[in-house]
Amino acid sequence: MADAQHQLQALSDEYQKLQQDLQNSINSRQKLESQQQENKGVQKEFASLKDDANIYKLVGPVLLKQDKTEAVMAVDGRLEFIDKEIRRIEKQIKDVQEKSDQIRSQIIQIQSEAPQAAAQAV
Amino acid sequence: MASPKGQTIDLATLTTAQLSQVKKQLDDELEHLTNSFTQLRAAQAKFRECLRSIAGGVTPKVEGKPILVPLTTSLYVPGTLADPENVIVDVGTGFYVEKSTKDATKFYEAKVEELGANLKDLESIVQGKSNNLRVVEDVLRQKVLSASSAASASTSTS
Numbered sequence: 001m002a003d004a005q006h007q008l009q010a011l012s013d014e015y016q017k018l019q020q021d022l023q024n025s026i027n028s029r030q031k032l033e034s035q036q037q038e039n040k041g042v043q044k045e046f047a048s049l050k051d052d053a054n055i056y057k058l059v060g061p062v063l064l065k066q067d068k069t070e071a072v073m074a075v076d077g078r079l080e081f082i083d084k085e086i087r088r089i090e091k092q093i094k095d096v097q098e099k100s101d102q103i104r105s106q107i108i109q110i111q112s113e114a115p116q117a118a119a120q121a122v
Numbered sequence: 123m124a125s126p127k128g129q130t131i132d133l134a135t136l137t138t139a140q141l142s143q144v145k146k147q148l149d150d151e152l153e154h155l156t157n158s159f160t161q162l163r164a165a166q167a168k169f170r171e172c173l174r175s176i177a178g179g180v181t182p183k184v185e186g187k188p189i190l191v192p193l194t195t196s197l198y199v200p201g202t203l204a205d206p207e208n209v210i211v212d213v214g215t216g217f218y219v220e221k222s223t224k225d226a227t228k229f230y231e232a233k234v235e236e237l238g239a240n241l242k243d244l245e246s247i248v249q250g251k252s253n254n255l256r257v258v259e260d261v262l263r264q265k266v267l268s269a270s271s272a273a274s275a276s277t278s279t280s
Binding site for chain 2: 039041042053055056057063071078
């Protein structure tokens with residue numbers, strides 16, 4: 001009986017930890033999403049610009065003039081990186097969800113067995 | 123969003139504890155959405171402010187006239203507008219693009235419109251969620267009321 005309680009405690013601790021992980025991953029996913037949106041907006045804006053448009057990049061407190069091709073490449077590179085990160089985080093989220101589902105079913109199983117064990121003990 | 127699609131549950135079959143959980147979840151979602159709504163509103167107002175600034179501050183009319191340029195919120199230096207035709211627009215992620223005032227106005231108008239469309243979408247979502255919340259609250263209230271009347275009935279009979 002104490003054994004089952006021990007196990008239950010360990011499982012619920014782990015479950016809580018996984019939920020925390022899940023929350024963290026979801027937060028990073030949201031951050032990536034907003035970065036992706038912003039970069040997509042910039043990409044769209046660049047696409048509508050003339051090739052000789054003056055583009056500046058904010059570096060610290062100063063604006064540096066930049067070539068359009070260079071700027072476009074930088075944004076494309078960023079979007080590619082963000083895409084990869086999003087895929088990575090999504091996989092992470094899926095893994096954590098699967099794991100926490102497993103633990104939840106284990107907890108439910110132990111909980112449903114516990115009353116029977118208690119009844120037998122009496 | 124959270125509930126699986128294509129599966130309907132009669133709210134009346136849920137226990138009060140489950141109902142309050144649903145209510146809490148809806149409350150959280152609603153709060154999150156209203157926050158986003160306020161943020162979008164603020165962003166839209168900011169772009170509108172930019173439009174006004176271009177219309178009133180960057181025109182050939184101002185050329186040659188002295189203006190006060192804010193260096194900080196409390197320190198100003200006198201200056202004149204060197205180029206009344208072009209402005210530099212922050213397009214996001216640290217990139218700035220030089221645009222003519224006409225193009226910049228178009229840019230900001232498009233932004234305001236885009237945000238307006240988002241706000242409209244969000245508004246209908248918020249409305250739907252509020253409706254859901256109201257229904258859940260109604261059912262919850264009925265449950266609590268009937269439970270308390272049943273409890274008082276059983277105590278009076280015993």
